[in-house]
Amino acid sequence: MRASSEQQATTVLQTPRLWLRRFSAADSAAFAAMNADAEVMAHFPAVLNREQSDALLARIDAHWQREGFGLCALECRHSGALLGFCGLLKVAQALPCAPAVEIGWRLVRSAWGQGLAYEAAHAVLSWAFTELALTELVSFTSVSNQRSQRLMQRLGMQRDSGGDFLHPALPAEHALAPHVLYRLSRAQWLSCGGTSG
Ligand SMILES: CC(C)(COP(=O)(O)OP(=O)(O)OC[C@H]1O[C@@H](n2cnc3c(N)ncnc32)[C@H](O)[C@@H]1OP(=O)(O)O)[C@@H](O)C(=O)NCCC(=O)NCCS
Incomplete structure (x- = not known):
């Protein structure tokens, strides 16, 4: 599908299968459907x-x-459907790894298992380390979220087990409280063949 002029104005990055663009009000219903899916959440x-x-x-x-x-x-890019999000977020001050910038992702269930999250995240790493000139990114998730951790590993992120933490927004005994922390520096990304292309 060809990009409209409005789409070109809001597009941040593109990959073979995806436009990465700013959200608009027109996304709110599809975004809400993803966030209401118990498997995604x-x-x-x-x-x-x-x-x-x-x-x-x-x-x-x-x-x-x-x-x-x-x-x-x-x-x-093929259907125009909203498949989720991927991008960069300043880490909340309450978290022990702050100050830092996090790479994060969430895809609709039907888009899992096709390498789309990797494709988007790969482009976001390039954006972060070249255009934005960031020196390090972190990513974290609950210990139980194996899919997200596999994605971090595929991207070349390194586990920083000394930085693992209990999420302060949850009671310490909550099953989702224990979080693992991964990091990737610009130097590590470059040494693994990171390019701006
Ligand atoms: C975390 C999440 C984004 C991972 O999505 P994903 O589709 O598993 O991740 P990838 O894009 O790396 O795809 C990898 C899978 O696609 C398969 N695949 C198929 N075609 C592929 C291709 N062309 N290239 C790469 N992988 C491909 C891989 O074999 C792998 O399959 P597997 O899961 O059976 O091993 C997704 O599970 C999600 O949105 N979860 C809910 C939200 C969430 O938990 N977010 C993180 C909070 S911290």
Whole structure:
């Protein structure tokens, strides 16, 4: 599918199968459907209702305006469907790995298992380490989220077990509280063949 002029204006990155672009109000229903899916949200404390999902979209927009980077909507270049998000987020100050910039992702269930999250994240690493000139990225997830950890490993991120933490937003005994921390420096990314292309 060819990019419209509006799409070109909001596109941040492109990959063979995806547009990575700023979210718009037109995404809110599809975004809410993803956030209401119990399987997608299995490693979060709860699914989001429409109001919570819209509030998250507003926070993503505010982050972009404040920092000049953020989470990107993933749009299928073939169908135009919203497939999720991938991008960069300043780590909340309450987390022990702050200050840092995190790479994060969430895809609709039907888009898992096709290498699409890897494809998007690979482009985001290049954006972070070249255009944005960041020196290090982190990523973290609950111990139980093996899919997300496999993606971190495929991207060449290194486990920093000394940085593992209990998420402060959850009671320490909550099953999702224990988190693993991964890091990737610009130097490590370059040494693994990272390029701006
Ligand atoms: C985490 C998440 C993004 C991973 O998605 P994913 O599709 O498993 O990740 P990838 O894009 O790396 O795809 C890898 C899978 O695609 C397969 N694949 C198929 N075609 C491929 C291709 N062309 N290139 C690479 N992998 C391909 C791989 O074999 C692998 O399959 P496997 O899971 O059976 O081993 C997804 O599970 C998700 O959105 N989860 C819910 C939200 C979440 O937990 N987010 C993280 C919170 S910290």
